[in-house]
Amino acid sequence: MKRDNSQQHLAAPAVRELALRFRSAAEDDESQARMVGILSLPDAPSPRGVLIITGGPQYRVGSHRQFVLLARALAARGLPVLRFDLRGMGDSEGSARDYRAAGPDIAGALAQFFDAVPSLREVALWGLCDGATAAACHAPNDARIVALVLLNPWVRSSAGLARATLRHYYLPRLLQGGFWRKLASGGLQLGASLASLRQVAAATQVQAQATQDGDAPAPALLRALTQFQGKVLLVLSGDDLGAREWQALLDGDPAWRTVTARAQWTQAQVNGANHTFASAAWRAEVEQLCARWLQSW
Incomplete structure (x- = not known):
């Protein structure tokens, strides 16, 4: 009987999952606090990897196990993926911080990622909500970060x-x-x-927002995205107030429209999806969007 080898060519690469412990790049009183991450590693990893940045309060599994499933799906396509707990969250040590203080933790995770995967040459940062905003704000600081995948970025202000x-x-x-x-x-x-x-x-109608919105994320995010020259995939939910707030920024500010109109930007929408992509169908659509985009260039 002739053996059918067609399925062998379609089989996904084998993927291992490794638990890692590493330190933040911070220089504060908790700089020695250990963080925990899970590396999804294909047998023959691509030189392009994905670092998943969690939002808060959230840990490396993600809402509805989205980060676990995404990491495994991308790793099955040959992309190494690291997802980790920021300090003070999940299994990582230290005190909890918000997205504005995530930069040193992202830097520490990147150092561990490149050390654990010697063939790694470049990384895309992936984030949801304030994890997306933290990722974008850190991206201009490291030339190895060549792309951003931003889902419903956090841009909230009172106005x-x-x-x-x-x-x-x-x-x-x-x-x-x-x-x-x-x-x-x-x-x-x-x-x-x-x-x-x-x-x-x-x-x-309120124009003077300095007191209420002095720490609003949009100005810092705009500066970072203006500086960042890599590729960007923006994914918005069809039924999410945060996504509508993003659109309101574009409608009201030409500076935002200029940044997002650049050739390296791609935008997609998951119709009907809520903020955290709660259904299996929505999560699968996100996985397909990300995988196709990350392997298209």
């Missing part, structure tokens, strides 16, 4: 949230028949709804 809420919640409701039927039947507290609407509308 931006108000604009997105007004445009994508209140205004669409006025076009819904159910809203008017509920209003006619007395099932809607009109006074409270109008008061809420007035508050949101007033917030969109």
Whole structure:
């Protein structure tokens, strides 16, 4: 009987998963705190790897095991992937920090990644929400980072949230028949709804945000993305307020439109998806988008 070898050519590379312990590149009082990561390593790893940056509060598994599944899917295509816990999260030592202080931890993870995979030459940083913002803000600091994959980047400010809420919640409701039927039947507290609407509308007119939004992520993110000359894949959820806030930035600021219109930028949307891509179908779509893009150049 003739043996059919066709499946051998289609088989995915074997993947090992290795637990790693390493230190942050920080120079603070907790610089000796150990971080924990999981390396998904193909037998013949590509010289291009992916470092997954977690958002907070979150650890290396990800919501709905998204980071585990993504790492394994990419590694099955030959891409080595490291996902890790920032200091103070998951199994890593130290005190918890927000995304603005993630840079030294990312640098420490990169050092370990290149040490553990000698054939590695370049890396794409992958992040969701404030993990995406942390990744982008760190990217210009290391020439080995050649690409960013950003999912629903965190760009929240008081004014931006108000604009997105007004445009994508209140205004669409006025076009819904159910809203008017509920209003006619007395099932809607009109006074409270109008008061809420007035508050949101007033917030969109506030120009002096220095006190409330002095630590808003958008300015630092814009500076970093302007400096970064690598490739960028932006993936937005179809049903997520954070994604709408990103779009509001583009609608209101030509500087953002200039950055995102550059040739090295690619944008995709997962229709219907929520912020963390909670369904298996949405996560699979993200995996396919990322894998095809990372192997297309």
